[in-house]
Amino acid sequence: METISVYLDNMFAGLPRNPELERLKRELLSGMEEKYLELKREGKSENEAIGIVISEFGNIEELTAELGIGPAGTKQAVPVLSEEEAYLYMAAKRSSGLWTGLGILLAACGVALFLVLDTIFENHSLFSDNGSGTMLGLIGMFTLFAAAVGMFIHSGMKLGRFKNLEQVFRLPYALKTTFQRGQFHYARTFRLALITGVCLCVLSPIFIFATIYVNDDLVPYGVSAFLVSAAAAVFLFIYYGNIQGAYTKLLKEPDLTPEKKEEERIAAAVNAVVWPLATALFLFTGFVYHRWDINWVIFPIAGVLTGMSNVFHIVKRKNVS
Amino acid sequence: MISSDVIRGYNDTMILYMLLDGESYGYEISKNIRQLTQEKYVMKETTLYSAFTRLEKNGYIESFYRDESFGKRRTYYRITPLGLAYYKEKCEEWKVTQQVVNQFIREW
Numbered sequence: 001m002e003t004i005s006v007y008l009d010n011m012f013a014g015l016p017r018n019p020e021l022e023r024l025k026r027e028l029l030s031g032m033e034e035k036y037l038e039l040k041r042e043g044k045s046e047n048e049a050i051g052i053v054i055s056e057f058g059n060i061e062e063l064t065a066e067l068g069i070g071p072a073g074t075k076q077a078v079p080v081l082s083e084e085e086a087y088l089y090m091a092a093k094r095s096s097g098l099w100t101g102l103g104i105l106l107a108a109c110g111v112a113l114f115l116v117l118d119t120i121f122e123n124h125s126l127f128s129d130n131g132s133g134t135m136l137g138l139i140g141m142f143t144l145f146a147a148a149v150g151m152f153i154h155s156g157m158k159l160g161r162f163k164n165l166e167q168v169f170r171l172p173y174a175l176k177t178t179f180q181r182g183q184f185h186y187a188r189t190f191r192l193a194l195i196t197g198v199c200l201c202v203l204s205p206i207f208i209f210a211t212i213y214v215n216d217d218l219v220p221y222g223v224s225a226f227l228v229s230a231a232a233a234v235f236l237f238i239y240y241g242n243i244q245g246a247y248t249k250l251l252k253e254p255d256l257t258p259e260k261k262e263e264e265r266i267a268a269a270v271n272a273v274v275w276p277l278a279t280a281l282f283l284f285t286g287f288v289y290h291r292w293d294i295n296w297v298i299f300p301i302a303g304v305l306t307g308m309s310n311v312f313h314i315v316k317r318k319n320v321s
Numbered sequence: 322m323i324s325s326d327v328i329r330g331y332n333d334t335m336i337l338y339m340l341l342d343g344e345s346y347g348y349e350i351s352k353n354i355r356q357l358t359q360e361k362y363v364m365k366e367t368t369l370y371s372a373f374t375r376l377e378k379n380g381y382i383e384s385f386y387r388d389e390s391f392g393k394r395r396t397y398y399r400i401t402p403l404g405l406a407y408y409k410e411k412c413e414e415w416k417v418t419q420q421v422v423n424q425f426i427r428e429w
Contacts, residue, residue: 024374027347027396028366034348058365066371 003050004032006174011060013080013172015069024063032057081169081250086179089162090246096155097242101235103151108231110144111283112224113137119220171250183247193240200233205296212293223292230299263313270309278302323362331415332364332372333381337400337408340382344399347373373398381407 012025032053039049114137121133171179204226211222278298285295339350351364376382381404387397400408 024370027373028370030393030395031347031351031366031369035351038352056363056365058367060367062365062367063371063374066374 001033001036004036004053005029007054007057008032009172009174010080011057013170015060015064017173020067021069024067028057079169081165081171081175083172083175086171086175086250089165089250090243092158092162093242093246093249094239096158097239099151099155099158100242101238103148103155104238105228105231105235106144106151107148108227108234110141110148112227113144114141115220115224115227119217123217165249176251179247179250183244183251186243186247190240190244193236197233197236197240200229200236204229204233208293208296219292223286223296226296266313267306267310270306274302274306325365325368328362331411332368333376334408334411334415335364336369336372336376337381337404337411340398340400340404341408344397346395346397350398376404379407380404 008025008029012021015021035056036049036053039052040046044052117137117140118133121136207225207229208219208222211218278301282295282298285298286292289295335354336350339345339353345353347369351366351369355363373382373384377384377398380401382398382400384396384398386394388394
């Protein structure tokens with residue numbers, strides 16, 4: 001009986017959703033189920049009964065023509081995403097978020113490790129020559145960087161095979177409801193993760209202030225703690241954001257306008273430029289000018305900048321329309 | 322099995338005929354058509370329901386819900402006076418059609 005319902009879902013997957021079609025679908029389902037049950041009573045096997053019911057279904061275009069939904073040609077050009085593929089995408093997106101987040105955490109730990117080692121060796125002069133601490137720190141940092149890059153590549157490859165989701169696609173109705181329910185339940189977790197992340201972000205400079213207050217020599221430790229806790233926040237954003245993003249992507253309406261696409265592309269480009277630049281500037285001002293006490297404001301500024309660029313495009317679009 | 326092309330113009334007539342003696346619902350109508358034709362004609366599901374849609378739009382039939390046992394609710398159909406007039410028209414049309422086509426049928 002499940003097979004019949006799935007068959008109907010697939011038949012209707014490419015059609016718009018409206019009350020008239022929903023009613024027709026219910027009618028068809030109850031008629032087909034009744035036929036199926038009667039065939040079973042007559043002693044037909046499960047497979048035989050389903051085979052007969054489906055062979056006597058007819059042609060969905062006969063219905064759409066009657067309802068004036070036009071030749072389904074353009075509608076059918078939009079590929080329907082299968083259940084398996086949708087779940088695979090969900091899993092890949094989650095795992096990619098995990099690896100990207102871990103990679104960033106690891107990279108931040110690398111910088112923190114370098115700062116800590118460099119400072120320890122300098123302050124306590126464990127070795128006569130000053131360079132060994134820096135050397136050791138650099139080695140540690142680049143080892144962690146290498147691992148992080150490995151993770152980025154791994155996560156990129158995981159998503160690579162889902163390039164086709166960049167195109168327009170349609171989700172079968174039943175699957176759509178399942179994912180809508182999933183997203184609804186996930187919303188709480190996502191909100192919690194976001195709040196935790198924002199708190200971490202806002203509170204992380206406290207480490208720097210605290211060390212400035214106690215002793216200027218401790219500032220590099222404060223910066224390390226700041227970096228790691230900020231990276232932990234970024235991990236939360238990326239991991240939970242990726243899951244949320246997967247839901248959004250799967251549930252988005254298939255008719256995405258070119259302007260909207262352009263907007264997404266610009267936002268991605270802005271993010272790709274602003275954040276690495278901010279990080280580079282942060283590290284440069286820190287290591288060269290030793291202004292760890294104040295240079296962290298680069299990140300909030302970068303955040304505001306990317307936010308403003310998004311708002312600018314939205315306003316521009318509103319004006320055009 | 323009859324090709325659906327030949328019979329297309331008379332699907333509506335068959336359904337209206339099935340409603341002449343009282344209201345009925347989708348599956349019952351298709352089952353009765355199958356039995357009446359000794360399984361020589363089986364109306365496809367989409368044919369049946371697009372015919373219901375068309376007939377209802379034209380005012381030839383009306384639909385209503387009726388609660389069945391086991392809490393099941395079915396859509397029933399009944400023929401309207403307009404539908405009856407249309408049916409009679411189709412019967413006349415068929416008689417003429419039959420006569421015309423019969424002129425070209427040679428019995429072997």
